[in-house]
Amino acid sequence: MSRGSIQIYTNIAHDYLVKLKVLVMETLEAIKTRRSIRKFKKEPISRDMVKELLEAAMFAPSAGNEQPWQFIVLDDRKILDIVPNICSTAAMCRQATTAVLVCGDAGLEKYPEFWVQDCSAAVENLLLAAHAMGLGAVWAGIYPLKDRVEGFRKLFSLSDDITPFALVPLGYSDQETNPQKRYKEERVHYNGW
Amino acid sequence: MSRGSIQIYTNIAHDYLVKLKVLVMETLEAIKTRRSIRKFKKEPISRDMVKELLEAAMFAPSAGNEQPWQFIVLDDRKILDIVPNICSTAAMCRQATTAVLVCGDAGLEKYPEFWVQDCSAAVENLLLAAHAMGLGAVWAGIYPLKDRVEGFRKLFSLSDDITPFALVPLGYSDQETNPQKRYKEERVHYNGW
Numbered sequence: 455m456s457r458g459s460i461q462i463y464t465n466i467a468h469d470y471l472v473k474l475k476v477l478v479m480e481t482l483e484a485i486k487t488r489r490s491i492r493k494f495k496k497e498p499i500s501r502d503m504v505k506e507l508l509e510a511a512m513f514a515p516s517a518g519n520e521q522p523w524q525f526i527v528l529d530d531r532k533i534l535d536i537v538p539n540i541c542s543t544a545a546m547c548r549q550a551t552t553a554v555l556v557c558g559d560a561g562l563e564k565y566p567e568f569w570v571q572d573c574s575a576a577v578e579n580l581l582l583a584a585h586a587m588g589l590g591a592v593w594a595g596i597y598p599l600k601d602r603v604e605g606f607r608k609l610f611s612l613s614d615d616i617t618p619f620a621l622v623p624l625g626y627s628d629q630e631t632n633p634q635k636r637y638k639e640e641r642v643h644y645n646g647w
Numbered sequence: 648m649s650r651g652s653i654q655i656y657t658n659i660a661h662d663y664l665v666k667l668k669v670l671v672m673e674t675l676e677a678i679k680t681r682r683s684i685r686k687f688k689k690e691p692i693s694r695d696m697v698k699e700l701l702e703a704a705m706f707a708p709s710a711g712n713e714q715p716w717q718f719i720v721l722d723d724r725k726i727l728d729i730v731p732n733i734c735s736t737a738a739m740c741r742q743a744t745t746a747v748l749v750c751g752d753a754g755l756e757k758y759p760e761f762w763v764q765d766c767s768a769a770v771e772n773l774l775l776a777a778h779a780m781g782l783g784a785v786w787a788g789i790y791p792l793k794d795r796v797e798g799f800r801k802l803f804s805l806s807d808d809i810t811p812f813a814l815v816p817l818g819y820s821d822q823e824t825n826p827q828k829r830y831k832e833e834r835v836h837y838n839g840w
Contacts, residue, residue: 478673478674478675479673479674480671480672480673480674480779481671481672481673481674481677481775481776481778481779482671482699482703482776482779482780484674485703485706485772485775485776486702486703486706488706488708490708505830505835506675508830508834508835509679509829509830510675510678510679512829512830512831512834513678513679513681513827513829514771515681515683515771515774515786517788521829521831523834524834524836525834525835525836526836526837526838526839526840527835527836527837527838528838529837529838530838533838533839565788567791567792568788570763570764570767571763571767571770571788571813574763574764574767574768574771575767575768575770575771577764577768578707578708578767578768578771578772579678579771579775581708582674582678582772582775583674583675583678585674586673586674586675587675593708595710595758595761595764598760599760610839610840611840612840616840620764634706636702636705636706636714637698637701637702637705638705638714641701641705641716641717641718642698642701642718642720643717643718643719643720644719644720644722645719645720645721645722645723645726646719646726646803647719647803647804647805647809
């Protein structure tokens with residue numbers, strides 16, 4: 455069996471372990487060990503796995519439960535290769551096999567100014583779910599940078615209601631990470647400043 | 648032993664189970680079963696538990712890792728009783744024994760317009776961590792509602808750099824929740840709209 459075939463079988467096995475809930479990660483561990491992953495293996499992740507990730511994203515809280523989000527999944531090589539021209543911090547899309555474009559939908563808003571917070575919570579859920587499922591992902595900011603917003607709007611002929619918000623390239627990680635300490639006592643105040 | 652004492656011992660046992668990593672929750676389960684909790688038992692949670700929650704919040708991703716956040720922990724009854732006068736959707740602070748005010752700090756920003764997204768990811772981490780640790784919590788929006796922002800700024804004499812962003816009342820849940828379905832196929836698009 456070639457190295458490529460072995461990798462494909464490994465990935466299929468990986469997906470089954472996720473589905474069977476054998477490959478799992480405890481929540482606090484996931485939160486504390488998640489890191490931005492910018493290098494991915496060339497084997498694609500399945501659309502089943504993508505669906506799991508999007509379900510996690512859609513479980514995010516939102517203002518008045520408005521859920522003002524839309525998701526464009528990019529797994530077409532031609533489109534992924536165009537992305538870095540619009541969003542320079544998403545250069546890894548030339549290697550990544552999948553990316554999720556999270557968009558705000560003004561037509562779904564009940565509390566208009568809160569859509570950014572809602573979509574941010576959805577992105578964070580997506581990142582944590584990916585990590586817990588043994589995948590890597592990174593949050594590339596789009597909104598409120600006008601060039602990026604308009605670039606994606608033009609690429610997909612999006613209506614004015616739809617605002618490209620963040621891009622999440624993802625896949626099987628090809629990057630080592632180190633444990634971090636992030637807690638800063640000086641950022642915590644009790645009952646006043 | 649009185650019912651109150653039994654509850655206190657139960658809570659101490661609960662805290663130890665969290666610390667010993669016996670009381671844990673799988674990440675995807677936490678994401679899918681987390682709900683807004685607005686009713687809390689009267690027994691306070693320990694500051695050790697609050698520290699765990701804030702550590703989770705501080706592990707959120709942020710633009711260029713700027714971490715532009717500050718946290719004011721409210722566990723003084725007099726202050727908690729004032730909160731609903733500023734933020735009507737946080738009326739449960741009259742019963743809650745703890746709430747965390749998440750603030751943006753302009754003095755820490757490298758990418759000024761991204762602080763809302765960074766703080767939102769921190770709030771989502773806090774909510775998921777609380778749920779995984781067997782606690783309940785709710786996201787009460789403050790920013791960008793001017794009355795709420797200015798109300799909290801005045802209450803704590805905050806400098807212009809500090810923007811009250813969201814309030815998270817939390818504690819031992821006194822509320823039942825039902826499983827939800829949130830995945831919406833129609834929100835997912837592939838390689839275009």
